[in-house]
Amino acid sequence: xxxxAAQSRAAYLFLxxxxxxxxxxxxxxxxxxxxxxxxxTHGPSITRYVGLDNFKSIAVDRLFWxxxxxxxxxxxxxxxxxxxxxLGLAMLLNRPDVRGRAFFRLIFFSPALVGLVxxxxxxxxxxxxxxxxxxxxxxxxxxxxxxxxxxxxxVMPALIIAALWLYAGFNMVFFLAxxxxxxxxxxxxxxxxxxxxxxxxxxxxxxxxxxxxxxLVLLSLIxxxxxxxxxxxxxxxGGPDNxxxxxxxxxxxxxxxxxxxxxxxxxGWTIAILLGGFAVAQRYVxxxxxx
Amino acid sequence: MIRLxxxxxxxxxxxxxxxxxxxxxxxxxxxxxxxxxxxxxxLSFWVFARTHYQMYVPVADRWREAGGHRLDVALLSAxxxxxxxxxxxxxxxxxxxxxxxxxxxxxxxxxxxxxGIGLIDxxxxxxxEGLYDRFNEPSFAPWxxxxxxxxxxxxxxxxxxxxxxxxxxxxxxxxxxxxTWASFKEAMRAMVVDLDxxxxxxxxxxxxxxxxxxxxxxxxxxxxxGLFDIDGVPTxxxxxxxxTLAEITTWLTxxxxxxxxxxxxxxxxxRLRLEGYVVCSLMSDxxxxxxxxxxxxxxxxxxxxxxxxxxxxxxxxxxxGGTMIGIPKTTPDPEQAWxxxxxxxxxxxxxxxxxxxxxxxxxVRALWDRGWYAAPRAYFGGQRxxxxxxxxAPDVPRRVSSPFDTIAKAGLQDVVIQLKRHAEETGVYDAxxxxxxxxxxxxxxxxxxxxHMNRNVFVRERSP
Numbered sequence: 001x002x003x004x005a006a007q008s009r010a011a012y013l014f015l016x017x018x019x020x021x022x023x024x025x026x027x028x029x030x031x032x033x034x035x036x037x038x039x040x041t042h043g044p045s046i047t048r049y050v051g052l053d054n055f056k057s058i059a060v061d062r063l064f065w066x067x068x069x070x071x072x073x074x075x076x077x078x079x080x081x082x083x084x085x086x087l088g089l090a091m092l093l094n095r096p097d098v099r100g101r102a103f104f105r106l107i108f109f110s111p112a113l114v115g116l117v118x119x120x121x122x123x124x125x126x127x128x129x130x131x132x133x134x135x136x137x138x139x140x141x142x143x144x145x146x147x148x149x150x151x152x153x154x155v156m157p158a159l160i161i162a163a164l165w166l167y168a169g170f171n172m173v174f175f176l177a178x179x180x181x182x183x184x185x186x187x188x189x190x191x192x193x194x195x196x197x198x199x200x201x202x203x204x205x206x207x208x209x210x211x212x213x214x215x216l217v218l219l220s221l222i223x224x225x226x227x228x229x230x231x232x233x234x235x236x237x238g239g240p241d242n243x244x245x246x247x248x249x250x251x252x253x254x255x256x257x258x259x260x261x262x263x264x265x266x267x268g269w270t271i272a273i274l275l276g277g278f279a280v281a282q283r284y285v286x287x288x289x290x291x
Numbered sequence: 292m293i294r295l296x297x298x299x300x301x302x303x304x305x306x307x308x309x310x311x312x313x314x315x316x317x318x319x320x321x322x323x324x325x326x327x328x329x330x331x332x333x334l335s336f337w338v339f340a341r342t343h344y345q346m347y348v349p350v351a352d353r354w355r356e357a358g359g360h361r362l363d364v365a366l367l368s369a370x371x372x373x374x375x376x377x378x379x380x381x382x383x384x385x386x387x388x389x390x391x392x393x394x395x396x397x398x399x400x401x402x403x404x405x406x407g408i409g410l411i412d413x414x415x416x417x418x419x420e421g422l423y424d425r426f427n428e429p430s431f432a433p434w435x436x437x438x439x440x441x442x443x444x445x446x447x448x449x450x451x452x453x454x455x456x457x458x459x460x461x462x463x464x465x466x467x468x469x470x471t472w473a474s475f476k477e478a479m480r481a482m483v484v485d486l487d488x489x490x491x492x493x494x495x496x497x498x499x500x501x502x503x504x505x506x507x508x509x510x511x512x513x514x515x516x517g518l519f520d521i522d523g524v525p526t527x528x529x530x531x532x533x534x535t536l537a538e539i540t541t542w543l544t545x546x547x548x549x550x551x552x553x554x555x556x557x558x559x560x561x562r563l564r565l566e567g568y569v570v571c572s573l574m575s576d577x578x579x580x581x582x583x584x585x586x587x588x589x590x591x592x593x594x595x596x597x598x599x600x601x602x603x604x605x606x607x608x609x610x611x612g613g614t615m616i617g618i619p620k621t622t623p624d625p626e627q628a629w630x631x632x633x634x635x636x637x638x639x640x641x642x643x644x645x646x647x648x649x650x651x652x653x654x655v656r657a658l659w660d661r662g663w664y665a666a667p668r669a670y671f672g673g674q675r676x677x678x679x680x681x682x683x684a685p686d687v688p689r690r691v692s693s694p695f696d697t698i699a700k701a702g703l704q705d706v707v708i709q710l711k712r713h714a715e716e717t718g719v720y721d722a723x724x725x726x727x728x729x730x731x732x733x734x735x736x737x738x739x740x741x742x743h744m745n746r747n748v749f750v751r752e753r754s755p
Contacts, residue, residue: 040748042403043381048748057746062739129552130568131559143489147552152502152708240502241708242701256374257697259381259402 036265043259054266064267066242067250068274070156074246075224077160078167079217086168086216090175091205105176108169116166120233123162127151127234151235155243159231167223171216178212179205225275228252247271333361334388334628339372340614342580342649343391346641360631373399379619380409388622389632392442394433394613394692401436402694404749410441410617411625417443422633429689430654434615436692437523442615443636444654446577449683450509450609453574453582456594456672458482458494458567466571467596470607475599476542476549482570483549495551498569501543501707503554504700505611506573511535512688513609514601518699519691525744527699527737528730535601536733537725540710545720561585573598575611576680579650583670590670595679608683610690652680659684694750698743702736 037054039047058064089108093101111119126133127150138144150158182205190200206213231237231244237253238245247267255264336351338344344366351362365387367375373396379386380400386409392400401408417423417440423431430444459466462482469475479496486493499506511517516532519525526532542550553563555578563569565588574582574595582589597607616636618628635641642653643663652664664677693699710729714720744750 040746042407042749043377045381045383046403046407046749050748053746125559128559131562139489145491147491153712238701241705256377257399259377259399 033265033268036262037269038266039262041260041262043261047262050262054263055270057263058266058270063242063245064247064250064270067238067245067247068271070242070244071225071227071246071248073156074159074163074227075221077156078163078220078224081160082164082167083171083213083216083220085164086171087175087209087213089168089172090179091201093172094176094179105173108172110169111166112170116229117233119162119166120230123158123165124151124234127158152240155231155235155239159234159244162230162234163227167220171220174212174216175209178209182208225271333363334622334624334631335363335365336389336391336631337365337367337372337375337387338391339367339369339393340391340649341366342645343614346644346648347635350635350638350641360627360634362631369393372396376400376409379621383621386619386621388619388624388628390617390619391445392434392615392617397433397692398694398696400617401441401692402749404752405437405439407749408436408441409620411620411622411629412439412441413443413618413629414438414440416629422637425637425655425657427654427656427684427687429610429687430613432521432689433613433692434617442617443632445614445616445636446612446651447654447680447684447687448575448577448610448612448651449680449687450513450573450575450598450611451595451679451683452571452598453579453593453595454571455567455589455592457592458570469599471603471605472538472599472601476547479549479570480547492551494567494570495549496570497542497550498553498564498572499539499542499550500552500554501711502552502704504704504707507536507539507707508690508700508703509573509575509609509611510539512690513598513606515606515688517688517690518696518703519693521689521691523691523693525693525695525699525737525740527702527740528733530730533726533730533733534722536707536710537722537729539707540714540725540729541720541722544711544714547720556581565589573609573611576650576652576676577612579668579671579676580648583650591672593671595671595674595676597679597683606686606688608686610687646677650676652677652684694747695740695743699736699740702739706732706736 036047038049038051040050040054041047092098093105093108095101098104127135129135129147129149129151132150134150135144135146135148138148139146186204186208187200190204195203226248227246228248231239231246232249235244238249251264251267251271254267255261333355336347338347344364347362347364351360351364354360354362372390373392375384376386376390376392376396377399378384400410422443423440426444427447430447431440434440434442434444454466459482464478464481466475466479469478475496482494482496483492484494485491501507508518511532514531514535516526516529516535518527541547551563551569553569553572554560564572564586579595582593598609600607616632618625618632622628637655639658639661642655642658643661645651645653646664647666652659659681664681665675666677667673668676706729709732710725713728714725719725
């Protein structure tokens with residue numbers, strides 16, 4: 001056996017542990033879940049092949065589309081509300097004339113240290129009718145209705161506010177890092193050329209932090225479509241009228257509450273296909289934009 | 292061929308440290324594989340209620356000392372028990388020999404094909420040993436699927452109306468004379484009061500909200516409605532459900548509102564109860580001990596009375612909650628498990644302890660005349676609460692456990708919320724005018740339940 005063949009064999013030998021884990025823990029479950037998507041199950045042991053029935057059911061499943069819509073709204077709010085606020089905070093705390101910058105950075109980032117479960121419990125107490133901090137304060141200050149039902153009628157705004165409190169500071173840190181890498185020479189040159197703050201922001205700062213911004217948009221979208229703990233604890237499930245039901249929560253309910261792993265797998269694959277389609281469309285639009 | 296030894300010598304990634312770690316891993320795996328499995332000592336029993344656990348442990352200790360059954364009781368959280376149970380039934384992970392199952396878990400346990408239910412069918416044993424007739428018959432209903440019984444009932448759980456006697460007396464209302472919900476609503480409207488002068492009521496006669504689904508279901512059952520009939524056919528869109536929900540909506544909103552939201556099992560709800568935000572609450576027997584423990588400040592201020600009926604002379608109670616003991620099919624000794632289940636659920640001393648600790652009355656009818664049910668209870672101003680609940684026990688409505696219970700309840704929840712929203716948006720607060728809307732919403736909800744039933748091949752296979 002020549003030296004080249006021996007080296008090839010050695011390379012495969014080194015790759016084997018990774019490949020074994022990759023196949024056992026990723027490829028096999030993926031293939032299994034695809035197979036499951038064509039079956040109706042009662043737990044993993046009792047199954048019936050149903051062809052495309054699960055996917056046909058999803059197409060007309062009102063609750064799935066409601067969950068998808070809720071998740072999409074949350075994702076949109078994450079990108080359109082959370083990220084601009086995070087950028088605003090970052091720009092404010094990047095100014096050298098702001099005193100106690102380090103302290104405020106820590107304060108704004110600190111919610112990220114406690115996690116979603118804590119935030120959900122905390123906001124559950126804040127949004128309570130009559131006894132919640134928010135309603136009690138608003139009632140005392142402005143005569144606001146103490147029975148205002150945040151968690152019954154305004155479920156999505158409540159979720160968005162809770163997530164905003166948690167993630168605005170977290171995303172702020174990324175923007176801060178990006179802002180500190182914006183070329184001072186370029187900013188000064190723009191100032192000398194007569195550019196005001198808005199034009200400096202639009203034509204110097206924003207292009208410089210664009211890669212980080214794109215990364216955060218992607219991170220927010222992925223995080224939004226994985227949303228589970230926050231509504232699960234804050235609302236004890238999908239909430240009244242399923243206003244807080246997310247796709248992952250619906251998948252969990254189908255698979256682990258109802259025991260139909262087949263339907264849950266079909267939901268998982270449907271979400272993957274839809275998100276894949278969005279990702280391709282987004283890349284296409286970005287490519288057009290760059291051209 | 293390149294040998295392993297050469298790799299080790301040539302500073303390759305497979306260092307001696309990696310070899311040692313791999314060796315330890317293999318050795319420990321081999322040790323685990325060949326280690327003898329510990330022999331189980333008697334039966335294991337999972338419970339979710341601390342009170343039950345505290346009752347069963349001394350019994351298990353007494354049996355052990357006397358050389359009788361060997362029972363290992365484990366307390367699992369109410370969230371963990373169904374997860375473990377379902378994982379055990381679906382994936383064959385470790386399961387106890389006996390389990391107590393709460394009614395909210397039933398839809399998960401009873402889903403799938405009937406022979407896929409992970410509990411032993413007790414129907415033939417119950418009839419052969421004459422046990423079926425010894426229990427309050429409706430108590431079997433939640434644990435019965437397609438005519439087969441999968442558990443021994445633990446309770447009856449009638450519902451009474453609990454009221455703040457101090458507040459009612461202060462208002463000069465003779466609440467015990469209010470025998471229908473219509474008279475209750477009319478007379479108790481006087482208790483909707485603004486205490487702090489901000490123009491908003493701070494007290495409501497009844498604790499109820501559109502999200503209190505258990506109480507709303509109890510009210511539907513009292514009225515003769517419900518989610519499924521005895522054959523498991525959805526009855527969500529029945530006329531009685533529509534009429535009842537339309538009436539309840541007028542309690543929740545509008546000028547005739549009589550209900551305030553003081554949720555059970557929460558600090559905020561307890562605070563509101565202490566402040567007198569709500570005057571009356573629906574109270575199942577098990578809830579009496581929860582209040583006694585969580586709200587000791589209300590001792591002597593509370594009284595119980597039968598629920599007002601939906602119609603003159605109608606049913607004065609309902610049902611809320613329920614537990615059973617079941618024997619998983621995986622138990623190696625079903626006969627011993629059955630013997631233990633019977634001893635626990637038929638025992639008179641345990642029934643007495645259950646009442647004295649938890650306020651729960653036994654479903655064993657032969658025990659209903661026992662004197663300890665007539666003991667006065669200071670928390671309820673010396674009322675003989677056991678007797679009050681027992682008087683209503685024969686009238687407790689029958690409810691059915693369906694694999695689609697959760698879906699039907701979610702549908703009911705949607706209807707209640709949408710109906711209330713409709714009333715507020717249109718300004719229609721008349722029950723008669725709301726009834727057609729309720730019917731329409733219920734029909735849509737029932738259609739969704741039927742859609743789920745139709746796509747379930749296992750349930751289709753159950754039907755003859």
